[in-house]
Amino acid sequence: MYYVIQRHHGDPKKHYLAYTVPRYISSDNSQNIIFEFRHNDTVKRKWAPKDEIVLLTDNEALFQSTLQKLEGLKRSHLERIDVAEAQLNQEIHAMLSTMQSEFETIKKSN
Numbered sequence: 001m002y003y004v005i006q007r008h009h010g011d012p013k014k015h016y017l018a019y020t021v022p023r024y025i026s027s028d029n030s031q032n033i034i035f036e037f038r039h040n041d042t043v044k045r046k047w048a049p050k051d052e053i054v055l056l057t058d059n060e061a062l063f064q065s066t067l068q069k070l071e072g073l074k075r076s077h078l079e080r081i082d083v084a085e086a087q088l089n090q091e092i093h094a095m096l097s098t099m100q101s102e103f104e105t106i107k108k109s110n
Contacts, residue, residue: 033049
């Protein structure tokens, strides 16, 4: 069994995918790695660019320790992001209230 950690694009809060594969195909001439999965007695293949693969190993202990390190980093950063988003939302609310108050003052002046 091989253990894979792959970069994930698209969702800024999900930085990587971690999965296992029974077999993979790679060559020096290709920019991709082909991972083979078995599903309902058929072989499914998934292509992944080599530069998106963070870890490809048959060492489960290395995989688990790397995954724990990444999860710890992700958790601490996501906590800070959540705090920053809450603070940003408060600032936006304060700005909108101030602007609404200013609009009302302008309307009363005219």
